[in-house]
Amino acid sequence: MAAKRSVPVGHKIGFGIRLLGGSVLAGVLVAGLGIPAVGAIGLSAKAAANDFNNIPNDLAIPDLGQSSTIYDADGGIMAKVYAQGQNRTTVPLSKIAPVMQNALIDIEDHRYYQHGAIDLEGTLRALTKNASAGATTQGGSTLTQQYVKNVFIYEAGDSPSKLAEATRQTTGRKIQELRYAIKLEEDLSKQQILDDYLNITYFGEGAYGIEAASELYFSVHASQLTLTQAALLAGLEQSPSEYDPTVNPVEALQRRNEVLAAMANYDTITQLQATEAEATPLNLKVTWPRTGCITAQQDEGFFCNYVEDVVLQDPAFGRTASARQALWDHGGLQIHTTLDPVDQAAENQAVADNVLAGNRAAASTTMVQPGTGRILAMAQSRPYGDNGNETEINYNANADYNGGEGFPTGSVFKAVTAATALEQGIPLSYSYDTPATADYPEMTDCSGVVHPAVSGDMNDTSKAPGNINMVQAMAASVNTYFVPLEAKVGLCNVVHMAQSLGLSYAGSPNGLVPLAQVQSLTLGVNALTPLQIADAYATFANNGVYCNAIAITSVTDSGGKSLPVPSADCHRVMRRSTAAGVNTLLASVVSDEGTGATVGIDWSDAGKTGTTNNDNQAWFAGYTKQISDATVVSNPDNPNDSLDPWYTISGVEYQNAYGYLTSGPIWKQAMTASMNGKPDIELSFAPRPDDAVPTPDPSSSYTGTDGGNGNGGTYGDNGGTYGNGGTYGNGGTYGNGGTGWTGWVGTGGTTGNGGTTGNGGTTGNGGIGGGTNG
Numbered sequence: 001m002a003a004k005r006s007v008p009v010g011h012k013i014g015f016g017i018r019l020l021g022g023s024v025l026a027g028v029l030v031a032g033l034g035i036p037a038v039g040a041i042g043l044s045a046k047a048a049a050n051d052f053n054n055i056p057n058d059l060a061i062p063d064l065g066q067s068s069t070i071y072d073a074d075g076g077i078m079a080k081v082y083a084q085g086q087n088r089t090t091v092p093l094s095k096i097a098p099v100m101q102n103a104l105i106d107i108e109d110h111r112y113y114q115h116g117a118i119d120l121e122g123t124l125r126a127l128t129k130n131a132s133a134g135a136t137t138q139g140g141s142t143l144t145q146q147y148v149k150n151v152f153i154y155e156a157g158d159s160p161s162k163l164a165e166a167t168r169q170t171t172g173r174k175i176q177e178l179r180y181a182i183k184l185e186e187d188l189s190k191q192q193i194l195d196d197y198l199n200i201t202y203f204g205e206g207a208y209g210i211e212a213a214s215e216l217y218f219s220v221h222a223s224q225l226t227l228t229q230a231a232l233l234a235g236l237e238q239s240p241s242e243y244d245p246t247v248n249p250v251e252a253l254q255r256r257n258e259v260l261a262a263m264a265n266y267d268t269i270t271q272l273q274a275t276e277a278e279a280t281p282l283n284l285k286v287t288w289p290r291t292g293c294i295t296a297q298q299d300e301g302f303f304c305n306y307v308e309d310v311v312l313q314d315p316a317f318g319r320t321a322s323a324r325q326a327l328w329d330h331g332g333l334q335i336h337t338t339l340d341p342v343d344q345a346a347e348n349q350a351v352a353d354n355v356l357a358g359n360r361a362a363a364s365t366t367m368v369q370p371g372t373g374r375i376l377a378m379a380q381s382r383p384y385g386d387n388g389n390e391t392e393i394n395y396n397a398n399a400d401y402n403g404g405e406g407f408p409t410g411s412v413f414k415a416v417t418a419a420t421a422l423e424q425g426i427p428l429s430y431s432y433d434t435p436a437t438a439d440y441p442e443m444t445d446c447s448g449v450v451h452p453a454v455s456g457d458m459n460d461t462s463k464a465p466g467n468i469n470m471v472q473a474m475a476a477s478v479n480t481y482f483v484p485l486e487a488k489v490g491l492c493n494v495v496h497m498a499q500s501l502g503l504s505y506a507g508s509p510n511g512l513v514p515l516a517q518v519q520s521l522t523l524g525v526n527a528l529t530p531l532q533i534a535d536a537y538a539t540f541a542n543n544g545v546y547c548n549a550i551a552i553t554s555v556t557d558s559g560g561k562s563l564p565v566p567s568a569d570c571h572r573v574m575r576r577s578t579a580a581g582v583n584t585l586l587a588s589v590v591s592d593e594g595t596g597a598t599v600g601i602d603w604s605d606a607g608k609t610g611t612t613n614n615d616n617q618a619w620f621a622g623y624t625k626q627i628s629d630a631t632v633v634s635n636p637d638n639p640n641d642s643l644d645p646w647y648t649i650s651g652v653e654y655q656n657a658y659g660y661l662t663s664g665p666i667w668k669q670a671m672t673a674s675m676n677g678k679p680d681i682e683l684s685f686a687p688r689p690d691d692a693v694p695t696p697d698p699s700s701s702y703t704g705t706d707g708g709n710g711n712g713g714t715y716g717d718n719g720g721t722y723g724n725g726g727t728y729g730n731g732g733t734y735g736n737g738g739t740g741w742t743g744w745v746g747t748g749g750t751t752g753n754g755g756t757t758g759n760g761g762t763t764g765n766g767g768i769g770g771g772t773n774g
Helices: 022-032 045-053 098-108 120-132 143-156 160-167 171-187 190-200 210-218 227-236 249-265 271-278 301-313 321-330 341-354 410-423 470-476 479-489 491-500 519-523 530-541 576-589 663-675
Strands: 068-071 077-081 334-337 362-368 375-380 394-398 431-434 437-440 454-458 466-469 552-556 606-611 617-623 628-634
Touching: 077 301, 098 143, 098 190, 098 227, 098 249, 143 160, 143 171, 143 190, 190 210, 210 227, 227 249, 227 271, 249 271, 301 321, 301 334, 301 375, 301 394, 301 552, 341 362, 341 375, 341 663, 362 394, 362 530, 362 663, 375 394, 375 663, 394 530, 410 470, 410 479, 410 491, 410 519, 410 530, 410 576, 410 606, 410 617, 431 470, 431 479, 437 479, 454 479, 466 470, 470 479, 470 576, 479 491, 479 519, 491 519, 530 576, 530 606, 530 617, 530 628, 576 606, 617 663, 628 663
Parallel strands: 068 334
Antiparallel strands: 068 077, 334 552, 362 375, 362 628, 431 466, 437 454, 606 617, 617 628
């Protein structure tokens, strides 16, 4: 190996330019910089000097856009993201192999450490050759001048006009480059300029900077580059497309060998080393970069996409949407998230074992940590992607976060009504003679609108439950108990409790809307997401303290500066005794007495089944002290499509898609795997009444009958999807003249045939609408 050249850092302008002065010399030198037409157009040295002096000399060094990396809670890389075609990871010069630095200098500017911003010797040589070459010209730009040009190109961005301006070969452009280059050499060391150069330069195939290029072409870091690898990359700088080794391997090999010859000529390597290296094949080991959440491992794409939406929407990451988008695309962020790989693997496996990607039904499930709001896992049976049986819609989140419309929750919502009652001091022992069918009592919503009594409240069996208390009613999921309980505590108070639990909005085909304040609210008519429900139920496990669901724990930018992240804002929303009472109620569901008897796990747990009309949706939501998990099974392509009959993966057919048969097994498998090795921490429970709890009749559970939600229809009259002839009724959104959101189909106008409050019912002709038992 030849002796390494000395590197005088402090040598600045050099070779007489200090004596002559940059402005005076400029007019003479520009003719040798590849612009032979200077003389022809009559540009004098004096004019060039005046132009030179009139140019500001402070070049703004850009903060280079970089790819961002998203990590799971254990520090594992989930995905790398960057704007399309802008793959860059900046690294300091200390992490770039010396052989790479030498190769670039030898082929582009071998006197880099001996001259200043202008290489007088090289420029005069170019001037002489250009004078005798006619139309053929040779440039004399130094690495510093080339760096300035690259800055112009970088700042042009995707604008064709700005790019043309940055690259046009004119006298003014060359003088401008000279002016900035001289100032840079005065302010920065040679190493700093070389560092910036190697990180801004384009090496082809979307790779900006030496680190991205090393990973692309050879699957190594820039610090690991060998002689032949460095020579190839150094040769790319002159023309990344012409010498692209993946497209033009012959030209790339020839160019690489030119670099090796130059390195031998300048004694950076010996001639023997050059000869041996020239005989070596390219030996590419290409790793094509993939950007975005599609690259996430272990089906973490949905969570990754959720993180992206948090960054793009939260003002903590920029005051405007464009600023947040630029930060995501180019900010070089290090984003550490809450995703637990063990919990994620458990959710993935449980979903895969119970629902196939190609099934008509899809499963969605989310885990949240009580007490912190951290999202631990997020999975669904249809993988993340845009191919067959894949989707990029996150069914676990609402439309604000690239999600869907949510799904009606059925009886899962009864826990909110129960919490409202307990918060008002109504005891678990509160009981009354419960019929098999009843009217929906008159209720007043938060706007003061009075909803008159209407028929339609009914249970899943024709047998009257009789005199039961709140524990018995929750265990058997009795509609005719919880509807009058809702009326007793006040419809608006139930809404306020839901809002305090993060359930302020529901999904609809028109986006998020406030909760529908109807008498069937307690039966789960609003479309909510597994993330919302898991986070709300985590409040009960956390003794009444609610935490906003969070996905990000920390973010640093490319300079290592910490950025603010969304807060969980944990705060009390109910008394500890209220949460303990809800725990007692939901523990009865997973006991031998309840609808979820087969779903309980071997830890202190609580939960609730929920199945909507016609078995369109099946839920199970439950928790331990450490994890809250909500799971739903539905057909997201047609939420009004019944899941019946339900087939398991093993081919066993069940006539009804009950919550304990569909979402329940997914929940149980995932929670058992996630809780494995964790201690059994007892939930807080309230004393139970001594009354015996009736065992529900599973043969008739969960299914509404004619009239439960209107006259023969799910939400209204007999004859339509949700009513008589219309989308949700005859001319109205929710029925024949029903209130609803906005009428989409039918006859009679926007809100239906008959006016604002409808013909015969609040949200249907003869019925309220809502979830059925279970």
